[in-house]
Every structure is written in C-alpha cells, then in structure tokens.
Amino acid sequence: MLTLSINGADLQVDVPEDMPLLWVLRDVLGLTGTKYGCGIAQCGACTVHLDGVAARACVLPVGSVGQRKVVTIEAMKEHPLGQRLQQAWLEDEVVQCGYCQPGQIMSAVALLAQNPAPDDQAIDLGMAGNLCRCCTYTRIRSAIKRVAQA
Ligand code: FES
Numbered sequence: 001m002l003t004l005s006i007n008g009a010d011l012q013v014d015v016p017e018d019m020p021l022l023w024v025l026r027d028v029l030g031l032t033g034t035k036y037g038c039g040i041a042q043c044g045a046c047t048v049h050l051d052g053v054a055a056r057a058c059v060l061p062v063g064s065v066g067q068r069k070v071v072t073i074e075a076m077k078e079h080p081l082g083q084r085l086q087q088a089w090l091e092d093e094v095v096q097c098g099y100c101q102p103g104q105i106m107s108a109v110a111l112l113a114q115n116p117a118p119d120d121q122a123i124d125l126g127m128a129g130n131l132c133r134c135c136t137y138t139r140i141r142s143a144i145k146r147v148a149q150a
Pocket residue numbers: 035036037038039040041042043044045046047056057058059
C-alpha cells in the first residue's frame with residue numbers, strides 16, 4: 001500500500017510500485033484529465049507536477065514518487081496561475097481537438113511559476129516537450145504571453 005499526495009489530499013493506493021503514475025491517476029483514482037499519448041515520454045500529454053515541476057506520468061513508476069506532491073490538471077481550477085492560463089486559453093481560442101491541452105497547461109503553469117516573464121525562446125524551450133497534432137503552438141505561445149504580461 002502506497003500513500004500519495006494527490007492534489008492536496010493524502011490517498012492510499014494498493015498498486016504495484018512499478019505501475020506508471022499515469023495508470024494510477026486514471027485507472028485507480030479516476031483522474032482522467034491527464035491523458036495518455038505515446039507512453040514513452042515523447043509527447044507531454046501525461047504531464048503532471050511533482051513538487052511544482054513538470055513530469056511525465058507515463059514513465060514514472062508510482063513507487064518512485066515518494067513524498068513529492070503530485071498535482072494534476074484537475075487542481076488547476078483552484079490554482080492562481082492555472083486559472084489565469086485557462087482563461088487566456090479561452091480568450092485566445094487555443095484548443096482544437098483538445099487532447100494535448102491538459103498537458104500543455106500543466107507545462108505552461110510550471111514554466112510561468114519558474115519564469116514569470118518568459119521571452120519567445122524561453123516559452124519554446126519550456127513547452128518543447130509538449131506536442132500538438134493540431135499545431136496550436138502559436139496560440140499557446142500567445143496565451144502564455146497574455147498571462148505573463150498581465
Ligand atoms: S503519454 Fe507521457 S509523454 Fe506521451
């Protein structure tokens with residue numbers, strides 16, 4: 001039995017330690033906002049925060065999480081930066097199919113938490129691990145700038 005800090009709550013899960021965190025979030029805890037894309041740390045769809053740092057939940061064995069605080073897209077509605085970014089996403093009409101967007105927002109929150117005024121290069125670098133098949137990159141950058149400049 002493992003105890004995990006998920007979105008501010010201590011939760012106990014009875015799972016193998018080598019199960020990826022993404023499976024625990026989606027299939028055990030029902031937190032389906034975090035998406036499965038590639039499963040090999042290449043697309044960013046599964047991005048969550050571990051102690052505020054963006055991490056790929058698809059390749060992270062749950063047994064390695066330890067005491068670190070896991071935060072998922074579900075918590076962004078109460079996160080100051082998450083709220084502002086989601087509003088900017090709406091204002092810039094970023095989303096197309098939407099599948100990659102939870103991961104995009106999680107990476108954007110982690111980026112702005114670390115660098116509140118990123119230039120284009122810093123945005124591209126910070127968001128480089130998140131792919132979008134619908135090519136919403138230009139609007140994502142615009143939405144991040146909207147929050148950074150506010
Ligand atoms: S599903 Fe984790 S990086 Fe693609």
